[in-house]
Amino acid sequence: MGGPCLKVGVLANSPAQVGEFVRLIQTAGHRASASLDASQPLPSVLPEADVWLATSNHSERARRLLESLDSTNTPIIYEDEGLVEGDEELASLGPAELRVKRAKRLANKLQLLAHGHVRDSSSQTRARAKHVWVLAASTGGPKAIAEFLDEIPATLSDVAFLYVQHIDSGTMETLKQVVDKHSAFCVRSLDAPCVIREKTVYLIPPNTQIDLLDSGVITPLDQPWLGDYSPSIDQVIAKVARVFAQRGGAIIFTGMGDDGARSSKLLHYRGGKVWVQSANSCAVDSMPVSVQALVDVSVDGAPAQLAQKLVAHFTALQASDSGIPTLFND
The missing domain is CATH 3.40.50.180 (Methylesterase CheB, C-terminal domain)
Structure with missing residues (x-):
């Protein structure tokens, strides 16, 4: 994969989902630099990351934290765990194959960002x-x-x-x-x-x-x-x-x-x-x-x-x- 290894923060709704997101990031060739479980109390200040991977089905706690990211320069990628629904090809895959498919999709998104970190200091x-x-x-x-x-x-x-x-x-x-x-x-x-x-x-x-x-x-x-x-x-x-x-x-x-x-x-x-x-x-x-x-x-x-x-x-x-x-x- 071209470009540098990105530091990816994880924001998920449970420890199991955090672990799944971390595995996706690693399979995609990047590094999980921080992880936050929205089922637990969240910090007022986010750890540093080049990009955040967040659940699309976020809780109220996660929503408030994501809203605070809107005033920063850090992009957010939403991982939709419901992508299997209505997709016969994905629905036929086993857990390991599905993870590889999701990781490839994530890698494509991260690769666009890896060619140059988001520069937005004037904004x-x-x-x-x-x-x-x-x-x-x-x-x-x-x-x-x-x-x-x-x-x-x-x-x-x-x-x-x-x-x-x-x-x-x-x-x-x-x-x-x-x-x-x-x-x-x-x-x-x-x-x-x-x-x-x-x-x-x-x-x-x-x-x-x-x-x-x-x-x-x-x-x-x-x-x-x-x-x-x-x-x-x-x-x-x-x-x-x-x-x-x-x-x-x-x-x-x-x-x-x-x-x-x-x-x-x-x-x-x-x-x-x-x-x-x-x-x-x-x-x-x-x-x-x-x-x-x-x-x-x-x-x-x-x-x-x-x-x-x-x-x-x-x-x-x-x-x-x-x-x-x-x-x-x-």
């Missing part, structure tokens, strides 16, 4: 993003995205943006400078695994694929993009649909071609939002029009209008979560 004051939206563009994209970001206030919370722009690697630094100039959010180039934080714009690299982990970590991969487009909007939106589902969204801005159309349909099916730039405001309208041919798009508009509608959407969502009545409905 200590920002919480993990609850919602992730893809900003997708091609021809005319930088101008449209600049107009969009001009209308996004620094106070907008809970959301992070993944900006996917068809571009070559030689102009990425120029793109970052443009986005920095127009964004009240932090702007980050993606050169190492990191926890996805609110109030952040992540620039998706054109030369390497990315992956999203269920723990809320985004990481570059040592693999080129597949297909005709670099970066691939379809691949990024598909990953957001898989991990974030109804907490995901995509706005398809100006561009040539149909990149993003197929995965927008998947995101819509998974409960996420799909918006597009209005055709009459695009430099080239092929991308948003191709999305509208496959998806019942709920919102369209010029870039500034889309930003204003997004702010209204999250204002309403946060008001709803806090019990404040609202009339907004997109």
